[in-house]
Amino acid sequence: MSAPVRLPIITDDNRFYWEGTREEQLLLQRCDECEEIRHPPTPSCPTCRSVKWTPVAADGHGTVYSAVIPRHAPSDAFGSGYVVALIDLADGPRFVANVDALDPYDVKIGSPVELYFQTIENGYHLPQFRLVREASS
Numbered sequence: 838m839s840a841p842v843r844l845p846i847i848t849d850d851n852r853f854y855w856e857g858t859r860e861e862q863l864l865l866q867r868c869d870e871c872e873e874i875r876h877p878p879t880p881s882c883p884t885c886r887s888v889k890w891t892p893v894a895a896d897g898h899g900t901v902y903s904a905v906i907p908r909h910a911p912s913d914a915f916g917s918g919y920v921v922a923l924i925d926l927a928d929g930p931r932f933v934a935n936v937d938a939l940d941p942y943d944v945k946i947g948s949p950v951e952l953y954f955q956t957i958e959n960g961y962h963l964p965q966f967r968l969v970r971e972a973s974s
């Protein structure tokens with residue numbers, strides 16, 4: 838039996854994000870001034886410094902920018918042979934998440950991935966990604 842995943846630490850800056858996961862939505866911040874979409878949650882826009890923003894749901898698709906297969910999991914909740922990836926979201930921001938693959942070595946730079954949610958405790962869901970299989974021609 839694996840250990841439970843640690844619950845997120847909720848702050849005023851990331852509450853919208855974690856509440857979105859309860860509805861299985863990956864919410865990003867879009868600046869009301871310059872319209873840049875950003876992640877992780879921050880109180881102000883790194884481009885124009887505006888504190889006005891609107892939450893927008895991510896498209897749910899992206900490509901792997903980089904990936905690692907950790908040799909030592911930080912807890913038993915992660916098991917072994919899992920993939921941690923930097924994912925370039927179709928919406929713009931780069932996102933850190935696990936990529937689910939039968940063989941972790943199938944996860945390559947440039948691999949297309951899609952979002953899904955893993956249920957954890959207290960109604961929260963963790964954003965995860967899986968490989969998108971392209972149709973063979």
Ligand SMILES: [Zn+2]
Nearest residue numbers: 868871882885
């Ligand atoms: Zn801005």
